[in-house]
Amino acid sequence: MDKLDLITMAREAQKQAYAPYSEFLVGAVLVTKSGKIYTGANIENSSYGLSICAERVAVFKAVNAGEHDFETIIICSSGKGFIYPCGACLQVLAEFSKDITVIITDEKNQHKEYNLNEMLPQVFSLGK
Ligand code: THU
Secondary structure, X not given: OOHHHHHHHHHHHHOOOEOOOXXXXXXXXXXXOOOOEEEEEOEOOOOHHHOEOXXXXXXXXXXXXXXXXXXXXXXXXXXXXXXXXXXXHHHHHXXXXXXXXXXXXXOOOOEXXXXXXXXXXXXXXXXX
């Protein structure tokens, strides 16, 4: 599956966003090293702090299915310009795959590619 297919899939995933409060719709596609694909979309709550980002929905679905090694995550949103994942999602990604490729998109489906290492060079860990 090429990048354009994955971006198209992330746009489809974005349609499942439940975001009546912010009206900011986010979709994510997570590709595992074993070649499996998990999608996510943001899910908000009237108690705003309980809302969860699209990226973490995709990661938690994958982890709950037994997958821990991720290759790429593609993120789409209803925003204008390139939208970056939040710090909480970067930390959650880093828990599993510090070298994951993060692909972000703009409203024209143009994309930029990063390695998680450059987006979050210092990761919290318990230092054990
Ligand atoms: N959101 C994501 O889904 N991913 C991010 O990386 C940042 C923000 C969602 C959370 C909330 O539902 C909406 O975007 C506005 O913050």
